[in-house]
Amino acid sequence: MAWWLSALVLFGSLAMLMAAALPAAFAFYGINIAGAWIWLGGDAGLVQLVRNGVASIATFSLTPIPFFVLMGEVLFHTGVAMKAIDAIDRLIWRVPGRLSVVAVVAGTVFSAISGSTIATTALLGSLLLPDMLRRGYHPSMAMGPIMAIGGVDMLIPPSALTVLLGSLAGISISQLLIAGIVPGVLLSAMFVGHIVLRAWLDPGLAPTFEHEALPAWERWKPLLLYVAPLVAIFVVVIAAMSAGWATPTESAAIGAVATVLVAWAYRALTWSNLMQALMGTAGISAVILFIIVGATTFSQILAFSGATNGLVALIRDAGLAPPAVLAAMMLVLLVLGCFVDQVSMMLICLPFFMPLAAAYGFDPVWFGVLFLICMQLGLLTPPFGMLLFTMKSVAPKEIRMNQIFRAVTPYVIMGILMLVLVAAFPPLATWLPKLLIGR
Amino acid sequence: MRAFERAWRRLLEALAAAAALLLGATAVAVTADVVSRNVGFGAFPWILEGSEYALPLATFLAAPWLLARNEHVRLDVLLRVLAPRVARLLERATDALGFAVCAVFVVYGVRTALESARQGSMVMKSIVFPEWWLFVPVPVCFALLAVEFARRFAAGEVSVGAGPHA
Numbered sequence: 001m002a003w004w005l006s007a008l009v010l011f012g013s014l015a016m017l018m019a020a021a022l023p024a025a026f027a028f029y030g031i032n033i034a035g036a037w038i039w040l041g042g043d044a045g046l047v048q049l050v051r052n053g054v055a056s057i058a059t060f061s062l063t064p065i066p067f068f069v070l071m072g073e074v075l076f077h078t079g080v081a082m083k084a085i086d087a088i089d090r091l092i093w094r095v096p097g098r099l100s101v102v103a104v105v106a107g108t109v110f111s112a113i114s115g116s117t118i119a120t121t122a123l124l125g126s127l128l129l130p131d132m133l134r135r136g137y138h139p140s141m142a143m144g145p146i147m148a149i150g151g152v153d154m155l156i157p158p159s160a161l162t163v164l165l166g167s168l169a170g171i172s173i174s175q176l177l178i179a180g181i182v183p184g185v186l187l188s189a190m191f192v193g194h195i196v197l198r199a200w201l202d203p204g205l206a207p208t209f210e211h212e213a214l215p216a217w218e219r220w221k222p223l224l225l226y227v228a229p230l231v232a233i234f235v236v237v238i239a240a241m242s243a244g245w246a247t248p249t250e251s252a253a254i255g256a257v258a259t260v261l262v263a264w265a266y267r268a269l270t271w272s273n274l275m276q277a278l279m280g281t282a283g284i285s286a287v288i289l290f291i292i293v294g295a296t297t298f299s300q301i302l303a304f305s306g307a308t309n310g311l312v313a314l315i316r317d318a319g320l321a322p323p324a325v326l327a328a329m330m331l332v333l334l335v336l337g338c339f340v341d342q343v344s345m346m347l348i349c350l351p352f353f354m355p356l357a358a359a360y361g362f363d364p365v366w367f368g369v370l371f372l373i374c375m376q377l378g379l380l381t382p383p384f385g386m387l388l389f390t391m392k393s394v395a396p397k398e399i400r401m402n403q404i405f406r407a408v409t410p411y412v413i414m415g416i417l418m419l420v421l422v423a424a425f426p427p428l429a430t431w432l433p434k435l436l437i438g439r
Numbered sequence: 440m441r442a443f444e445r446a447w448r449r450l451l452e453a454l455a456a457a458a459a460l461l462l463g464a465t466a467v468a469v470t471a472d473v474v475s476r477n478v479g480f481g482a483f484p485w486i487l488e489g490s491e492y493a494l495p496l497a498t499f500l501a502a503p504w505l506l507a508r509n510e511h512v513r514l515d516v517l518l519r520v521l522a523p524r525v526a527r528l529l530e531r532a533t534d535a536l537g538f539a540v541c542a543v544f545v546v547y548g549v550r551t552a553l554e555s556a557r558q559g560s561m562v563m564k565s566i567v568f569p570e571w572w573l574f575v576p577v578p579v580c581f582a583l584l585a586v587e588f589a590r591r592f593a594a595g596e597v598s599v600g601a602g603p604h605a
Contacts, residue, residue: 017536018513018514019514019516019517020517020529020532020533020536021513021514021515021517021518021529021530021533022513022533022536022537023506023511023512023513023537024511024512024513024514025502025511025512026511026536026537026540029540029544030536030540033540033543046543046547047547047550047554049547050544050547050548050551050574050577051551051574053544053577054495054573054574054577057494057495058491058492058494058495058573059491059494060487060490060491062494063465063469063490063491063493063494065494066462066465066466066494066497067466067469070462070463070466245477246473249469249490250469250470250472250473253465253466253467253469253470253473253490254469254473256466256470257466257467257470275456275459278459278460278462278463279455279456279459281459281462281463282455282458282459282462282497282500282501283455283501283505283508283510285462285497285498285501286458286497286498286500286501286502286505287505287510287511287512289494289495289498290498290502290505290511291512293495293498339514340514341512343512344512383516384514384516
């Protein structure tokens with residue numbers, strides 16, 4: 001079979017299975033079974049499929065995933081995150097669009113402890129959204145920042161999906177985690193700028209209201225009590241990784257245990273909420289890893305069918321300039337992101353993209369950050385952005401899906417702008433890992 | 440029938456709880472290893488190796504529970520827009536397909552484990568154990584998934600909604 005026909009059959013059937021609402025993991029398994037039979041030697045290929053499945057996830061590089069997820073789940077279920085958000089709420093005064101700004105700042109802080117984008121969006125959505133709507137905030141001012149900052153969670157470490165990208169693409173996980181910090185924080189700053197400007201130009205979008213006057217100590221105390229320890233955990237996790245004291249897995253485990261201890265110190269930890277957090281962790285981690293069970297076989301099938309080499313050679317021989325190839329890859333990711341989940345995006349694209357990135361001499365960490373920004377945008381782009389549905393599930397019933405789409409649009413545009421900025425100025429991604437780890 | 444449903448849910452929940460506890464215990468063990476190494480009590484390489492094996496085990500333990508809660512990531516837009524009768528048909532077709540996929544994994548999971556046991560293959564790292572131990576969770580997990588797909592097929596319900604995600 002010609003390589004292009006193999007590629008067409010493989011991706012065509014995958015698209016059909018996914019569109020028919022078969023869970024993504026089973027869609028990959030279905031393709032793997034047929035592909036292993038055709039290209040990996042029939043019966044022997046199916047035995048290999050099982051061996052590959054276990055080997056794909058029994059790997060040290062993926063172990064930070066559940067630990068990073070656990071950090072966010074513990075803060076979420078014990079209510080410590082709410083206290084941290086409340087502390088930030090007390091500090092931000094006299095800013096146009098105050099509650100939207102609080103959402104972005106609190107989301108950025110929470111991103112630095114949580115490895116789960118959905119936990120961030122669900123937390124901020126359920127906590128801040130009702131208050132914003134009650135105070136007359138326009139739905140776009142209320143929902144847009146919450147969804148957008150949930151996406152930024154993927155860029156700011158700890159991030160489960162960054163670990164997965166590093167592991168599957170063979171990029172240094174420590175460097176990739178640290179490389180996401182600057183673009184993530186810059187995006188947050190852009191969001192704040194956008195909110196303030198919009199609310200200043202049109203105060204009706206975010207009516208100001210009287211805020212309880214508190215003495216300075218009352219305003220700062222919660223920050224020291226509830227935010228500083230969380231930021232300290234973030235610093236310890238990043239420092240342990242950067243200084244080489246601990247591997248990403250060890251740093252993540254220390255972070256998770258430290259988060260549990262902090263919740264215990266606040267007397268917020270109970271057996272019941274700890275178990276809820278652990279169950280949440282098992283659920284989120286297993287959803288990701290269960291798709292990864294099919295990863296190795298899928299990439300082997302793409303290679304054995306000739307699809308990987310065929311497509312890579314076609315692009316390499318077309319004599320395109322590196323920026324054009326990069327732009328095409330990002331475009332593919334942005335379009336895919338509108339339809340499929342982030343783990344599937346990695347499985348589909350990485351077998352082609354990493355050989356191309358190597359052929360064109362792209363810095364892997366820089367390329368990884370661009371990949372992450374595209375995946376983050378995929379969480380926000382209609383019609384199937386995951387965070388849009390998370391928002392729908394926590395928003396009041398009268399909020400319609402098209403209002404959610406409209407609310408997120410400016411933030412998607414800012415995300416694309418950040419993508420272009422990082423593509424044009426690679427140090428935005430590579431400077432911090434070079435400084436901290438030294439490459 | 441209701442008694443079966445209740446017992447079934449409880450079984451899947453118990454397996455997911457085992458996965459949750461396993462992940463929690465792994466986090467504690469890895470931290471203890473780092474602390475022990477840094478205070479001079481020595482390192483325990485088997486802990487880090489054990490954490491690698493915990494990942495597939497926890498994943499296979501939790502996967503059937505996630506399917507029962509409709510939390511595996513899937514694109515359900517067609518189900519949402521189709522007429523209820525057609526959506527039910529499509530849902531049944533995907534349940535049947537899911538069942539078939541699981542059946543293949545059960546058969547080949549058993550065969551892979553048996554073949555490995557017959558050859559006497561061993562995993563020789565910090566922890567030494569028969570290799571077939573690694574493969575046993577595969578047919579068990581997929582057999583549970585196959586039952587869940589069959590249950591969904593028989594119930595004929597359409598379940599839309601996005602699952603948890605990172």
